[in-house]
Amino acid sequence: MPRVSRALGILLGFAADRVFGDPRRFHPVAGFGQTAARLEKHLYADSRPAGAAYTAILVGTTTVLGLAVEQVTRKHPILHTAATAAATWTVLGARSLEREAETMAGLLEEKDIPAARDRLSHLCARDATGLEADELARATVESIAENTSDACVAPLLWGGVLGVPGLLGYRAANTLDAMVGYKSPKYQNFGWASARLDDVLNLLPARVCALLTGVAAGRVQETARVWRRDAPKHPSPNAGPVEAAFAGALGLTLGGRNSYGTYAEDRGTLGDGPAPTVADVRRTAALARRVTAAAALTAILALRPKKRRDVSPLLRTQAVDRRGKRWG
Known part of the structure; x- marks a missing residue:
């Protein structure tokens, strides 16, 4: 049954990410990024249509590949589980995000500010020149929060809804947004389609992430209050x-x-509290870990097999009716 094998695959992929993290060599997402960079050299133009074609080719091809894998394996539960697990492990970035947070926390705790400024680029595209410890801590906390939704919650939810094509297609769109979805002069037009597609695909996952954040922190009311009041800013x-x-x-x-x-x-x-300090980086990473686990549980529970309606009494009634009509 595809629902069961998909749920098992997501669980195994989540576990693989927790144990191993991202592959250090030959990472499929890195390979996709290299392919995207090469294609950009051929298709780049300062226009939205060029960017839309670029996005459609890359995301479309990746999604079709996922559909093919799903179609070939869906009638073979073991293969379907393995394919879903491999795709989940490939696209999930939870353990790598946690490692980056731990690295930043260590550098900031050691007061190695130059190294922390260099390392921030692993989390976001923010210009770290001149940022001091507490500013670097804020950048790290905000990046962990945003990446918890983009790299952890969203792929799990899309995997639960659409399986392998959802996992691969979402990750392709999110990777392109990270590569070209900027408001810089170069990508203002070319990256528009990638940025908008990523926005659409994250509309629901971001709000699920916000909800799970309050639950995981045990501060549902306070989280919801700040979310409603401040998110539009x-x-x-x-x-x-x-x-x-x-x-x-x-x-x-x-x-x-x-x-x-x-x-x-x-x-x-x-928010209403103090600005982040170095000590808050590890707290944020711990919260992100709990939110990701809650998202995995949500995706798996949503895939529970539906209970079949017991139709035997109805069939028996129909049989009696048929006999009555035949012999009456």
Whole structure:
């Protein structure tokens, strides 16, 4: 039964990510990124149609590959479970996100600010030049929050809904957004389609992530209050709810003006507590781990086989009716 094998595959893929993290060599997502970079050289133009074609080719091809895998394996439960597990492990970034958070926490605790500035690029595209410890801590906390939704909750939910094509297609779209979905002069037009597609695909997962954040932190009411009040201040329709939820769950104030080198962005003020400090990085990573586990559980429970209706009494009644009509 595809529902059962899909649920088992998601569980096994989640477990593999927890134990092994991302493959250090020959990572399929890295290979996709290299392919996307090569295609960009051929298709790039400062126009939305060129960017839309670029996005359609890459996301469409990846999704079709996922559909083929799903179709070939769906009648073979063991193969279907293995394919779903492999796809889940491939696209899930929870353990790698946690490792980056731990690395940043260690560097900040050791007061190695130059190394922490260099390392921040592993989490986000923010310009770290001149950022001090607490500013780096805020950037890390906000990046963990946003990536918990993008790299953890969303792929699990899309995997639960659509299986292998949902896992691969979502990850392709999210990777392109990370590569070209910027408001910089170069990508303002070319990256528009990738950014908008990623926005659409994350509309529901971001809000599920915000909800699970309050549950995982045991601060549902406070998280919901900050989410409703402050999320609209954020320029992103999806990062806003997630970062506001983390602010409420952690009792912190997030947001502010961020520099991305060629442009700056005002992220609003989210939350009521103090600004993040170095000590809050590990707290945020622990919360992200609980949120991801809750998302995996949600995806798996949603795939429970539906109970079949017992139709035997109805069939017996129909049989009696037929006999009555035949012999009456």
